[in-house]
Amino acid sequence: MNKAEINDQVTSYRRFLWKAVRDATDGSAWFYAWMILLTALALVGLHAWAVQVRDGLAVTGISDHVSWGLYIANFTFMVGLAAGGVMMVIPAYLYHDREMHDLTIVGELLAIAAIVMSICFVVVDMGRPERFWHMFPLVGRFNWPVSMLTWDVLVLNGYLALNLHISGYLLYKRFLGERPSPKWYVPFVYLSIFWAISIHTVTAFLYSGLGGRPLWNTALLAPRFLVTAFIAGPAFIIVLLFILRRFGGVPVALRPVQILVNIVRVTLLINLLMVASELFTELYSGGSHTASGHYLFFGLHGANALVPWIWSAVAMGVISAVMFLRPDVVTKPIWLTVACALAFAGIWIEKGMGLIVPAFIPSTLHEIVEYFPSLMEWQITAGIWAWGMLILTVMLKIALPILRQPHPEPNHAVSRENASVEADLPPSLAHSQR
């Protein structure tokens, strides 16, 4: 490559970035309203976090008895959501499903946003966030391979880098109107599939490796994490595809949605089986090792703060499972959206408040101290969600116009046939970008 070529490359990459900024900041009044709302929420969360850093974690409801709360609950859920994004990739690449190909980037962008959120949730949980450099190689001390948390740091950042590379490369190539070179992304796509499984397995090992916390100390935890990830991720993407079709004028074929519905249909049932197995083991054997399980589902010595949470989660799981099994529900976008929302919310409770918090109640010396998140914890949590949605919106805004350019690959003609779905929509919706 000579100097002129390099200059060309730099110029076109600058144009790509400039177009990205323009695409991300232009839109309808609805778009601006949405972005302003998210920015406001994110700023409220940022302020609450700044106060928490100054005044200490005493502003939260967390204590020496329940030492992890809403933040780590959301962290766990977010890792699952990130891993779940890969469920768009597996059918597309492992089963060579062409129609899925064009939409895989939606899963990858969701993974990026979710990983960013999960990292934010860890940072806000830290007592000394400014000491993050203590983990860096050479200047810090990284307790690898003994500490599972160091594994998690590696796999989460690796997954973020992988997805940034894949989606960034594909978007840039399409912007140039060039055909992406498979050797620059296909190996990374296959790697990302295994990596998605690893991020959630390692996150489960964080908890299941602790012998002093019987509720977590189960081999079922990692498989359960994966199954719930493959509920929350696809459920979110189904709704996201509907939103993109409705407000982004994006042609979404029926088949990708059907594939995702089939995945959620199965994973919801497997998860219910796993919850039932855990419940049986807790209830049938008894003894003080099962006290946390009793506390979670039925309350213990009059303390029962989590009982409404977990039964709502179970109810949402059962109702959404039934809805997903009914053909008349999954073919109607409105009902399918409701089913997805129920499944998503159910998993959020089950994996967060229903898994992280009860392991601390009773404490290791069997004291019963309950946990109630403080207002500031809710503000920070909402702020991080808003920040994640902000990132996702901006990335999708950048990606969609580029993806809707004429496709250079001839064998993608099949997928353009499905663009007829777009024609079914009223023109105002199909071009609601402006």
Place this chain on the structure above:
Amino acid sequence: MIETSEQTNAPEAGGMDRRTALKVLGATLGAAAFSQAIAPLTEWAENMSLDEYLQKHYRELSPVDLAMVMARMEKQTKEQTGVDVHIQDYRPQPGVKFGYALNLSVCVGCRRCAKACHIENNHDRPSGNSYIRVLEMEKGSLDLAKGRVNYDHPVPHPDKFYMPVQCQQCDKPPCVSVCPVEATWKESDGIVVVDYNWCIGCRYCEAACPYHARRFNWTKPQVPAAEINPDQGYLSNRLRPQGVMEKCTFCLHRSRQGKLPACLEACPTGARVFGNLLDPESEIRWVLKNKRVFVLKEDVGTQPSFFYFFDE
């Protein structure tokens, strides 16, 4: 899509200018709101020096570095509280491994050990923190689930026995393995310590400990100037920063000088036995040999250096 954007970009379109102006206005408002939102961070950063921020791990500090760090901390305490404290780096002695035994037959549950710990180790006053929790147990059972910490009546109650629990200084400490930054480790004399200036405050160790032995500084610990214990160890009872973990160190600033831990000295019944496990003539070795001792939660495989026994 592309064409639309190119068109709006054309200079003759008056709407573009307005749009740009609105974007600039929005960005300005956003930046102002952002700086307001992070204002508490600026207040907080004012109290921290660059030296403190860049300080290396305890085990990487040279003796000269460490002396400077301790002098800085003494000066800081003087400025903030007006008290002259003396911080020292007590190192483990060769040929020593500390062990602790507690006679459950004579412990009366008075909680003076917990109080002595509170004072000796410069614990936060408002929360009444201590490294020791005393459980009131049902006779006839060692089930912790039947124990109570918040008993409030004259002791000893005839139907109960009492079991103080503190750090068990495990030989296989789960809290040490889980720490992502090696801010906590086991020293050669068996004491598990924390570098308060290296800990990032993730509290993974607190989740990993099966004995509820670790404590977090949820806020900057408050100790009235008149009550500050000025004899301080770098790895033990010096005033802790906000947002880091702490734990029982068998009072290493005392025990490494041949003194006894504060909890033992405070015990009115002589229930506590402390000493060198490597010395065959020590009292702790005599207890291990002649009493039937047990350790807490042996099934979790932590191998404590803290033993319990009964007389009768």
